[in-house]
Structures are given as structure tokens and as C-alpha cells.
Amino acid sequence: MKRLIALLALVLAAPLAAQDSLPPAPYAYNQLEDPELERQAHDLMLTLRCLKCQSQSIADSDAPMAGDMRHQVRTRLAAGETPDQIRTWLIERYGDYVSYEPRVTATTWPLFVIPFVLLLIAGLIIRGRLTRKAPAQEGAE
Amino acid sequence: MKRLRIFLWGLVGLALFLFGLFAYQLTQPKDEFVESAMIGQPLPAFDLRPAIADRPGLSSADLADGNAKLVNIFASWCVPCRAEAPHLETLRMSGAEIVGIAIRDREEDVNRFLAVYGNPFTRIGADDISEVQLSLGSSGVPETFVVDGNGVITYQHIGDIRADDVAMILEKLREAGA
Amino acid sequence: MIAEFGLAALWLAAALAGLQLFAGFMGLRPGGEGTAVLARPAALVQALLCGISFLVLLWLFARTDLSVALVAANSHSAKPLIFKLSGAWGNHEGSMLLWVTVMALAGGLIAFIERRLPEKTMLATLGSQAFVALGFYAFLLFSSNPFERLPVAPMEGNGLNPLLQDIGLAFHPPTLYFGYVGLSVAFSFVVGALLTRQVTPEFARVMRPWVLGAWCLLTVGITAGSYWAYYELGWGGWWFWDPVENASLMPWLAATALLHSVSVLAARDALRAWTVMLGVIAFSMSMVGTFLVRSGILTSVHAFAVDPERGSFILALLALNIGGALAIFATRAGTVAEGERFSVLSREGALVINNVALSAILGIVLLGTLYPLLTEAFDVRVSVGPPYFNPVSAIFLFPMLVVLAIGPILRWRGDSFARIRMPVISLGLLLLVSIIALWVITGIGILPLLGLALALVVAVGSLLPLRGRSLRRLPIAVWGMVIAHFGVAVALFGMASDTAFQQERLVAANIGDVVEVGPWSAQLESVTPVAGPNWTAIEASLTLFYEGKEVTTAHPQARSFWSPPTETSEVALTTRRNGQLYTALGNQAEDGRWQLRLWWKPFVTWIWFGGLLIALGGALALVGRVVGDIRRRVAGKKITDRKADQEALAAEAAS
Numbered sequence: 001m002k003r004l005i006a007l008l009a010l011v012l013a014a015p016l017a018a019q020d021s022l023p024p025a026p027y028a029y030n031q032l033e034d035p036e037l038e039r040q041a042h043d044l045m046l047t048l049r050c051l052k053c054q055s056q057s058i059a060d061s062d063a064p065m066a067g068d069m070r071h072q073v074r075t076r077l078a079a080g081e082t083p084d085q086i087r088t089w090l091i092e093r094y095g096d097y098v099s100y101e102p103r104v105t106a107t108t109w110p111l112f113v114i115p116f117v118l119l120l121i122a123g124l125i126i127r128g129r130l131t132r133k134a135p136a137q138e139g140a141e
Numbered sequence: 142m143k144r145l146r147i148f149l150w151g152l153v154g155l156a157l158f159l160f161g162l163f164a165y166q167l168t169q170p171k172d173e174f175v176e177s178a179m180i181g182q183p184l185p186a187f188d189l190r191p192a193i194a195d196r197p198g199l200s201s202a203d204l205a206d207g208n209a210k211l212v213n214i215f216a217s218w219c220v221p222c223r224a225e226a227p228h229l230e231t232l233r234m235s236g237a238e239i240v241g242i243a244i245r246d247r248e249e250d251v252n253r254f255l256a257v258y259g260n261p262f263t264r265i266g267a268d269d270i271s272e273v274q275l276s277l278g279s280s281g282v283p284e285t286f287v288v289d290g291n292g293v294i295t296y297q298h299i300g301d302i303r304a305d306d307v308a309m310i311l312e313k314l315r316e317a318g319a
Numbered sequence: 320m321i322a323e324f325g326l327a328a329l330w331l332a333a334a335l336a337g338l339q340l341f342a343g344f345m346g347l348r349p350g351g352e353g354t355a356v357l358a359r360p361a362a363l364v365q366a367l368l369c370g371i372s373f374l375v376l377l378w379l380f381a382r383t384d385l386s387v388a389l390v391a392a393n394s395h396s397a398k399p400l401i402f403k404l405s406g407a408w409g410n411h412e413g414s415m416l417l418w419v420t421v422m423a424l425a426g427g428l429i430a431f432i433e434r435r436l437p438e439k440t441m442l443a444t445l446g447s448q449a450f451v452a453l454g455f456y457a458f459l460l461f462s463s464n465p466f467e468r469l470p471v472a473p474m475e476g477n478g479l480n481p482l483l484q485d486i487g488l489a490f491h492p493p494t495l496y497f498g499y500v501g502l503s504v505a506f507s508f509v510v511g512a513l514l515t516r517q518v519t520p521e522f523a524r525v526m527r528p529w530v531l532g533a534w535c536l537l538t539v540g541i542t543a544g545s546y547w548a549y550y551e552l553g554w555g556g557w558w559f560w561d562p563v564e565n566a567s568l569m570p571w572l573a574a575t576a577l578l579h580s581v582s583v584l585a586a587r588d589a590l591r592a593w594t595v596m597l598g599v600i601a602f603s604m605s606m607v608g609t610f611l612v613r614s615g616i617l618t619s620v621h622a623f624a625v626d627p628e629r630g631s632f633i634l635a636l637l638a639l640n641i642g643g644a645l646a647i648f649a650t651r652a653g654t655v656a657e658g659e660r661f662s663v664l665s666r667e668g669a670l671v672i673n674n675v676a677l678s679a680i681l682g683i684v685l686l687g688t689l690y691p692l693l694t695e696a697f698d699v700r701v702s703v704g705p706p707y708f709n710p711v712s713a714i715f716l717f718p719m720l721v722v723l724a725i726g727p728i729l730r731w732r733g734d735s736f737a738r739i740r741m742p743v744i745s746l747g748l749l750l751l752v753s754i755i756a757l758w759v760i761t762g763i764g765i766l767p768l769l770g771l772a773l774a775l776v777v778a779v780g781s782l783l784p785l786r787g788r789s790l791r792r793l794p795i796a797v798w799g800m801v802i803a804h805f806g807v808a809v810a811l812f813g814m815a816s817d818t819a820f821q822q823e824r825l826v827a828a829n830i831g832d833v834v835e836v837g838p839w840s841a842q843l844e845s846v847t848p849v850a851g852p853n854w855t856a857i858e859a860s861l862t863l864f865y866e867g868k869e870v871t872t873a874h875p876q877a878r879s880f881w882s883p884p885t886e887t888s889e890v891a892l893t894t895r896r897n898g899q900l901y902t903a904l905g906n907q908a909e910d911g912r913w914q915l916r917l918w919w920k921p922f923v924t925w926i927w928f929g930g931l932l933i934a935l936g937g938a939l940a941l942v943g944r945v946v947g948d949i950r951r952r953v954a955g956k957k958i959t960d961r962k963a964d965q966e967a968l969a970a971e972a973a974s
Contacts, residue, residue, distance in 0.1 A: 020245035100704025
């Protein structure tokens with residue numbers, strides 16, 4: 001009985017409906033030869049969004065489109081493009097949504113300004129609460 | 142103490158702002174589609190081999206021949222593509238020239254699909270690794286782009302074309318100079 | 320029949336919450352003592368009834384009673400029992416019932432145990448707890464009834480998402496919920512103290528163990544969630560700054576600041592406003608988190624069954640509870656405001672910096688998580704992820720860690736630099752040397768480099784309070800502090816090490832091929848089909864060699880469930896003292912080769928080990944404080960008894 005189930009497993013392990021039957025792109029699951037380039041590719045892929053997933057980077061997804069995007073990243077890096085150029089190429093096509101690293105634009109500037117404001121407020125609060133003067137008496141704990 | 146009160150009022154203001162934002166977003170339908178940012182841009186250069194024997198392949202040069210066209214991104218394994226096939230036929234009969242890009246498809250599967258659901262395409266390019274799909278800013282199937290005679294993308298329709306979309310697409314095609 | 324019984328118990332519990340609220344309210348008015356007496360019993364019976372209701376739900380799932388809509392939608396008769404039970408809270412209605420049950424249990428526990436607060440404050444606290452609970456009862460009963468029946472029972476259930484059929488699911492949500500909802504106790508205490516103008520050191524000593532308990536469980540919940548994502552999702556990531564993850568982190572940040580603030584209030588009657596503020600914010604963040612996760616307005620990997628209508632209900636509860644608390648705070652601001660300034664070299668000073676830093680990080684996480692929501696209102700879509708959160712939170716985290724290394728050895732009220740000169744200089748040197756050494760020897764990025772260096776400094780700094788003290792006589796609470804801070808260093812080390820030194824290999828392998836990654840090599844021996852209770856899988860057998868010597872085998876699987884049809888990757892983890900080998904099996908290529916993914920992750924397990932140390936430290940601190948309080952109470956009673964005896968003797972002698 002177990003063998004029958006196992007045999008069924010081989011059959012059922014085929015891809016489900018509504019998925020393509022072509023193999024993944026060459027560089028979807030293969031790394032580049034040059035370890036430095038591969039490291040750059042990996043770092044870049046972690047910051048690009050898989051457009052068909054709920055919220056994953058293309059480095060973390062098995063979706064075919066994520067694989068195709070990984071292929072693009074690796075082949076372009078191997079061809080000499082820089083990670084920033086590849087990111088820009090994708091943003092030109094999909095908008096800022098595809099990149100997990102927000103750029104400073106007219107709509108995202110608060111993201112970068114508010115941390116500075118928080119830093120300022122933090123500094124003011126600390127300055128208002130702490131004083132250099134030694135206390136009147138030194139208390140033990 | 143005055144500082145505390147000011148700070149508290151600030152917090153209340155922030156809370157109200159956030160709740161307002163949440164309430165607003167609750168009323169908006171969840172938009173799962175990712176729109177292409179290439180609207181208004183010229184098509185990137187590409188050259189796809191024919192997907193089936195019966196139709197020539199598709200290149201960007203073919204789309205800059207002076208006539209506005211519809212580019213339909215589809216696949217035989219895509220379920221909504223079957224639903225939009227009759228409407229593509231309607232568009233073709235209304236005079237639209239439709240070219241297709243088959244995503245990650247084998248020749249026999251595309252042939253089988255077209256035999257069952259009809260073939261409105263004058264050309265079909267085979268995009269095995271979604272390269273052209275990515276370069277157009279398309280993120281799924283089916284999608285339809287309106288491209289004018291100079292090869293500039295003027296409109297993107299995401300999802301399958303429904304009966305009430307046909308008129309609007311024809312209008313966009315007319316605007317592009319068909 | 321049983322389902323209706325569970326529903327009835329829930330209704331009764333809700334009614335009792337109403338009574339508890341009324342009794343608490345009456346207790347605050349003159350002459351209301353008669354009704355007020357009902358508050359504690361109401362809380363206790365409410366806890367009992369809610370517990371019964373939840374047990375009923377568990378029973379329905381255990382028996383796979385398909386006439387109940389929730390069971391039919393989320394369970395399957397072929398599921399193993401443990402997963403049937405954990406499926407009870409693996410859905411919206413069930414988890415809301417868990418939320419309400421934990422709230423009722425917490426309320427009942429306070430009513431049962433706490434006798435140290437002034438009675439009015441206790442009543443105000445119970446009333447506040449009941450007020451919040453009522454909102455959630457209403458939500459459950461009117462819009463998310465877990466006991467709803469189907470007119471016709473289906474033949475079989477819809478099963479459960481296979482990603483959730485895992486032992487992690489048994490631990491992760493309940494501990495998280497105990498944490499989130501445990502913070503509601505802190506919220507109620509703070510509101511109660513505000514209403515009765517009792518924000519005092521005694522109040523802080525009462526509240527502290529409750530905050531510690533909730534925080535402890537929340538720490539375990541987050542750690543468990545991270546580990547679960549790590550081995551379940553198949554790619555070796557342990558934190559994605561996903562909106563739902565952030566929703567669990569934000570209450571934790573507030574609770575960490577709160578528990579430190581409470582210590583200052585208990586010891587020095589200072590930071591009253593901070594304590595109140597953090598008590599409100601911590602539970603508010605729990606509620607905001609619940610809202611974000613269930614309303615569907617944010618895109619996340621944790622896709623709950625979302626429904627905007629439910630979202631609106633929770634939003635209304637949010638506005639009511641948070642707005643109400645802030646309003647009460649505003650009217651009573653006078654009783655808590657104090658502008659005392661602390662010496663810069665004092666423990667209070669360090670804790671102020673700690674509070675400010677944690678609150679700032681909370682603000683950053685909130686900002687980054689909600690920003691895409693804001694831009695969507697303007698039809699612009701952006702994504703905010705690790706490239707933003709990591710560096711920006713580091714701006715506040717790293718200075719805070721420097722303070723953490725020194726803070727615990729500073730004295731209360733004030734210290735002299737002369738006394739701490741040695742430790743400060745040594746730690747400073749250690750920091751400098753490690754940064755330079757790491758910079759020169761490794762080529763890693765600035766963030767993991769600083770993370771590693773600071774982990775070292777914090778580790779040494781956390782042990783400093785032990786210097787010069789008798790280890791056997793050390794109070795348990797101090798051990799708790801030392802272990803928790805040391806745990807922070809351990810976790811940070813694991814995070815930085817994995818980020819900086821991880822190695823990845825993706826290959827297409829034939830049977831017999833050897834793959835190398837780091838000090839490991841793996842030989843693919845076979846790929847065979849295998850079957851389980853409700854799944855079938857392809858399993859690879861890998862022989863693993865560490866530095867050339869054969870060590871063990873690994874069996875990663877690509878698994879297919881049939882109800883609902885899903886494919887998952889079951890990774891094989893091989894752990895050594897210095898890290899983990901993470902192996903996963905992919906699909907077979909057209910040429911027959913199998914896709915293998917291997918990662919060598921140095922010291923990655925230290926992340927969760929550190930998290931557990933932090934929780935252990937919290938638990939020890941909790942035990943230490945409770946024991947200390949009991950001892951103090953017993954000693955105090957002895958003193959008053961002796962005094963009474965002496966007075967009686969003196970009176971006798973005088974007469």
C-alpha cells in the first residue's frame with residue numbers, strides 16, 4: 001500500500017494546473033561562476049520584490065517569474081552591468097514597487113526625513129532629562 | 142507639564158491621522174495588479190522566434206511599422222486567457238491588428254490552445270524565459286498593450302478582456318492612430 | 320449541541336464582562352461599594368466560562384465535527400491530532416477566541432492574586448480590562464462567531480494550509496497571544512492607576528511582574544515565529560521586515576521599554592509619564608497589529624483570511640480604546656508630570672536613553688510598515704524592506720547597545736566617572752580593537768561588522784554586574800538581568816554572523832555528485848518517493864562530510880499535500896556548535912538532474928538561542944521579583960506583628 005502511495009507521489013509531484021511546463025530559466029537556479037559577482041547578485045536579489053508573491057524577494061521565491069527575474073539579474077551582472085543599473089532597469093518597468101530599497105523621491109522623502117526628526121527629538125528629550133551636575137548625595141543602589 | 146500635554150495632543154493627532162488612513166484604505170478595493178511603468182515609453186528592442194509554425198515571430202521592428210496594434214500577452218496554461226479569446230476575436234473583426242507573445246509555452250501546447258479557442262494573432266512570439274514580458278513591465282497573464290505606429294506603448298490593460306472592455310480598447314487603439 | 324454550549328458560555332462570559340465593567344465603574348463612585356464587590360468574582364467566573372468555551376472549540380476540532388463551519392473550512396479528518404488541535408487557532412475566528420480567552424484568564428488571574436493595590440485602583444483596573452474585553456466579545460459574537468453551524472455538514476473538511484501543519488504552529492500563536500494580550504493587563508493597570516491617581520512606586524511594583532510575564536511570552540513567540548519561518552519557508556531567512564512580523568515587533572519594543580521604565584518608577588518614583596505612556600502604547604501596538612493583520616490592507620506573506628468589514632470593527636475598537644486611554648491620560652496629566660533631571664552618569668539616565676532609543680526604533684518600524692499604505696492613498700506604490708529598516712534602525716540601535724554595555728553597573732541617582740573608568744575604557748578599547756580587526760581580516764559590510772563588534776562588547780558588559788559580588792548570594796532578579804542582556808549579545812552575534820558569513824550553493828546534481836559549501840561537502844546518494852499521513856514527497860538522501868570526514872546524512876524533501884493541493888519544501892538541518900548546514904531539494908530538471916540548495920550558516924542558531932536566553936532572563940527576573948516581594952511582605956508582617964506585641968506589652972505594663 002505504501003508503495004502504491006509512493007508511486008502516486010511520483011505522478012502527483014508533477015506541476016499543478018495553471019503553471020507553465022517549460023523548465024526554469026538557465027540562471028534561475030544556477031549561480032554565477034565568479035563568487036564576487038554571485039555575491040552581488042544575491043545581495044541585489046534580496047532587495048527586489050517578487051511581483052507574483054504576497055511579499056517575498058525574488059531570492060526567496062519559487063515562482064517562475066521570480067526565477068526569470070533572477071536569470072535577468074545574473075546575466076546582466078555577468079555582462080557587466082552594475083547592481084544599481086539593473087535595479088533602475090526594473091524600476092523603469094515596474095515602478096518603485098519592485099524595489100525594497102526606497103529611493104528618495106517626491107513621494108518618499110518623509111521616509112528619510114522623519115528618522116532625522118526622530119533623532120532630533122531624541123536628542124532634545126535626552127538633553128532635557130539629563131544633567132551633568134553631580135547629584136547632591138551619592139546613594140547606594 | 143505643558144510639554145507633556147503638547148506631546149499628548151501630538152500623539153492624539155498622530156493616532157487620528159493613522160485611524161483616518163486605515164479607514165480610508167479599508168474602503169479601497171485591494172489592488173493586486175502591478176501596473177507597467179512603460180506607458181508612454183517606446184518599446185524596448187526585442188526579437189522573438191515564432192511560437193508556432195503557422196505564424197511569423199515578433200520583433201520590436203514589426204511594431205513600429207506605422208500601424209497601431211494590440212499586443213496580447215498570453216499562455217496556453219493561463220485559465221483567464223480562454224475567457225478572453227472570444228473578445229479578442231471581436232476586436233480583430235472590428236479591425237484591430239493583434240499580435241501575441243506566448244509566455245513559457247511549448248509549440249504543441251500553443252497550437253492546441255489556438256485550435257480550441259481561436260487564433261486572432263497575425264504574429265506570435267515565443268518568450269520562453271519571460272524576458273520580453275519583463276522588459277515591458279508586464280507582471281502576469283493575460284495582459285494587453287496598445288502600441289502606436291511608432292512603437293510607443295500607449296495603454297495597458299491588465300487581466301482578461303471582458304465584453305465591456307472591448308469598446309474602450311478600440312477607443313484607445315483609435316487614439317493611438319489606428 | 321456541544322457547539323451551542325460553547326457559544327452560550329461565550330455569551331455568558333461577555334455578560335459577566337459587562338457586569339465587571341459596571342461593578343468597576345460603581346466602585347469609583349461614592350457609595351457604590353455594594354456593586355463593586357461583584358467585580359472580582361465576575362472576573363473569575365468570566366475566566367472560567369471563556370476557558371470552557373475555548374476547550375469546547377478544541378474538542379470540536381479534535382472530533383472534526385464538520386457541522387461546524389469553522390471546522391469544515393479549516394480541518395480535515397486525515398490530519399494528525401496535534402495539527403487538528405492547533406488548527407483551532409490557525410484561523411481568524413479561532414484565534415480571536417484565543418485572544419478573548421487569554422484576556423479573560425489574565426483578568427481572572429489579577430482578580431485572584433493581586434491584593435496589594437488600593438481597592439479603588441483594583442476596581443478601576445478590572446473595569447478597564449472589562450471595557451476592552453467587551454469590545455472584543457462584541458467583535459467575536461457579532462461578526463466572527465467560531466461556533467457557527469453549517470445547514471448541511473460536508474463530507475470532508477477543506478484541510479489546513481500545509482505550511483501551517485507544523486509543530487511551530489503549536490507554539491508560535493499561543494505564546495504570541497499570551498504576550499499581546501498579557502500587555503492588556505499592563506494597559507488596564509495603567510488606566511486604573513491614572514483614574515485613581517495612583518501612579519506610585521507601589522503600583523509599579525505590582526505591575527512589574529505582569530509586564531515581565533507578558534514580555535517573556537512575547538519574546539518566546541517572536542523567537543519561535545522567526546525559527547518557524549526559517550525552516551518552513553525553505554530559503555533560510557529568519558526576518559523579512561514583513562508587515563506581520565513588524566506587527567509583533569512593535570508591541571515587543573514598547574514592552575521592553577515599559578519593563579525598564581517600571582523599574583525606574585519602582586526604585587525612584589520617576590518616569591511616571593513614560594511608564595503610563597508606554598503601558599498605553601504597548602497594548603495599542605498589539606491592537607494595531609491585530610488590525611493590520613486581519614483587515615487585509617497590507618500585503619503580507621502571512622495571509623490571514625481577510626475581510627474589510629472585520630477590519631472596520633477592529634478599527635472602531637482601536638479608536639475607542641486608544642482614544643479613550645489617551646483622553647484619560649490627558650485629563651490626569653497633572654498627576655504624572657514630573658520634570659526631574661537625572662545625572663548623565665546614573666542608571667536612571669541610562670534607562671532614559673534606553674527608553675528613547677526603543678521608542679525611536681518603534682517609530683521607525685511603524686513608519687516603514689505603514690508608509691506604503693500612505694502612498695497608496697495617492698496611487699503610488701512603493702515597497703519598504705530590509706534595505707531601509709536595517710540601516711535606519713541601526714542608527715538608534717547601535718548607540719543604545721553601547722549604553723546597554725555600561726548601564727547596568729551604574730548606580731542609581733548618580734555615579735562618578737572614576738568608579739567606572741576601568742570598565743568604560745576596557746569596553747571602549749574592546750570595541751575599537753574588534754572593529755579594526757574585523758575590518759582588516761574580513762571584508763564584510765559595515766552593519767554586520769558593527770553588529771559583531773557590539774555583540775562582543777555587550778556580552779562582556781552584561782557580565783560586569785557580576786564583578787565583585789558573591790555569585791551564590793546574588794538575587795535571582797539580578798541573574799535575570801545579566802542573562803537577558805547576555806542573550807541580546809548572543810542573538811546579535813548570530814544575526815551578524817549569518818548575514819556576513821553565510822555561503823550559498825545552488826546546483827543541479829546527478830546521483831553521486833558531490834557539492835561543497837563552506838567546510839561541508841554533500842554527496843547525493845539517492846532520490847526516492849516517500850509517503851506520510853496526508854502527504855507524499857520526493858526525498859533526497861545526502862551523505863554529509865565536514866572538513867573531509869563523513870559525519871551524518873540529511874534528507875530534505877519536496878512535499879505535496881492533497882487537501883488543499885500545495886507543495887512545500889521540507890528542509891534538512893544539520894547543526895554543529897559553529898553553525899548549521901541547511902539543505903533543500905528542488906525540482907528535477909529536464910536532463911534528470913536534481914536541484915539542490917545548500918547553505919552554510921555560521922552561528923545562525925545563536926539567534927534563537929539568544930532569544931530564549933532573553934526570555935529566560937525575563938522569567939528569572941519575574942521569579943526574583945515575586946520571591947522578593949513575598950519575602951518583603953512576610954518580613955513586613957513580622958515587623959508589624961512584633962510592633963503590635965510590643966505595644967500590647969507596653970500597654971499592659973502601663974496599666
